[in-house]
Amino acid sequence: MTIQRLDSGIVSLGPLNAVLCELLRLILPSAQDDHPAAQARLFPPPSGGSDDDLDADWKSYVEPDLRHIFQSSLEVIEQDLAALDQNPSGRRRDLRIPVSHLNAWIHGLNQARLALVARHRLTEAELEEHTAVDDEDRSFALLQTHFYGLLQHSFLHELGDR
Amino acid sequence: MAETLASPETETALDTPWNVVVHNDPVNLMTYVTKVFMRVFGYPRARAERHMLEVHRNGRSILWTGAREVAENYVQQLHGDLLLATLERTE
Numbered sequence: 001m002t003i004q005r006l007d008s009g010i011v012s013l014g015p016l017n018a019v020l021c022e023l024l025r026l027i028l029p030s031a032q033d034d035h036p037a038a039q040a041r042l043f044p045p046p047s048g049g050s051d052d053d054l055d056a057d058w059k060s061y062v063e064p065d066l067r068h069i070f071q072s073s074l075e076v077i078e079q080d081l082a083a084l085d086q087n088p089s090g091r092r093r094d095l096r097i098p099v100s101h102l103n104a105w106i107h108g109l110n111q112a113r114l115a116l117v118a119r120h121r122l123t124e125a126e127l128e129e130h131t132a133v134d135d136e137d138r139s140f141a142l143l144q145t146h147f148y149g150l151l152q153h154s155f156l157h158e159l160g161d162r
Numbered sequence: 163m164a165e166t167l168a169s170p171e172t173e174t175a176l177d178t179p180w181n182v183v184v185h186n187d188p189v190n191l192m193t194y195v196t197k198v199f200m201r202v203f204g205y206p207r208a209r210a211e212r213h214m215l216e217v218h219r220n221g222r223s224i225l226w227t228g229a230r231e232v233a234e235n236y237v238q239q240l241h242g243d244l245l246l247a248t249l250e251r252t253e
Contacts, residue, residue, distance in 0.1 A: 048248040062238055106194065110244050113189050124188040149191060151198050156193050158227050 003154045011069055011102065013151075014094030021084050023147055028074055028081075028142060031112040040114040042070070070111055075109065076104035102155045109152040116141045116148075178251055182226040185246040186217050192215045199225065202236060207251040227252060 001020055002014050016024070034041040035079055045055035045065050080097050097105060117127070120141040133139050184195075199210035203226060216223035225247075226236055226252055234248045240247035 024166065042244070044241070044246055044248075046234070046248055047250070050250075062241070065238075105246055108186055110190065110194065114187075117189050126253070127188050130176070145189070153191060156197065157189070 002153075003158070005099070005158060006096075009099045011097045011099060011155070012094050013045050013097070016084070016093055016095060019046075023144060024081060024084065026144060027108060027112050029079055030116050030141075030148075031074055031108060032071075033115060035115070035119040037121070041114050041118040042066075042111065064158065070107075073104040073107040073111065076101050077108045080105075099158065102159055103119040106152050106155050107160075108149040109155075113148050113152070118146050173245070179227050180231050181224045181250050181252055182236045182240070183190045183222055183248050183250055184213070184217050184225055184240065185248065186221045187246050190245065192218065195245065198245060199238065202239045 001013060001016060003011060006012055012085075033042045043059070043066060046058045046062075047054045049055065067154075080101060084095060084140070085091070116122070120138045122138065122142055122145065126142060127145065133142060165202045181247065184199075195217065196210045199205050200207060203210075205213070213221055213223045213225055223227065230249070237247045237249050
């Protein structure tokens with residue numbers, strides 16, 4: 001798979017086999033805060049737990065705005081991924097993303113990575129070692145985290161962040 | 163008519179500057195964190211990278227100090243960018 005900028009202001013990822021397509025499709029479900037640990041990481045208390053009043057107000061008045069921001073990024077990704085389902089299965093294909101959508105992708109990929117690490121309790125050592133862990137689910141979550149990080153890094157590079 | 167005056171303790175609390183602190187997270191990419199610091203605070207790349215490295219090496223960095231309301235706004239922006247940020251009263 002390569003990532004390249006096309007002249008039309010589009011970034012192309014491809015060719016994508018079935019495995020890569022599935023990893024991309026898993027971005028959205030991975031980014032959900034349906035697990036307490038994921039929710040705690042995506043919506044951390046602004047006082048770090050030292051000011052209950054501040055943290056409670058934050059949850060009431062700021063968290064809804066944050067949820068809207070997070071959901072907006074995921075909706076952009078979902079829209080771009082819809083093109084993957086329009087091609088015959090089993091054939092190699094490319095995913096084309098408008099450059100104007102890259103910030104949403106970077107944000108959504110980050111959200112997925114943070115939620116995966118929190119949900120599966122991946123440690124810093126496991127993230128740095130780039131080795132499989134014993135548990136199958138955690139090992140796959142680690143694979144996703146690294147792949148989404150690769151995409152995030154590539155998109156940041158496309159936007160001029162060296 | 164008697165005036166309602168703020169107590170000395172309240173006045174002190176209102177005047178006390180607040181720190182915007184960013185904490186380390188092994189997931190966030192260094193390039194991403196630097197980009198966020200540049201955009202949110204308007205810092206040049208060199209300063210943003212200095213803070214990013216401080217977070218990475220020391221576990222935290224004070225990104226900004228000032229009025230509480232502004233500090234809250236910065237923390238909200240940083241949370242919107244999925245960074246671990248808190249605000250704390252200065253010593």
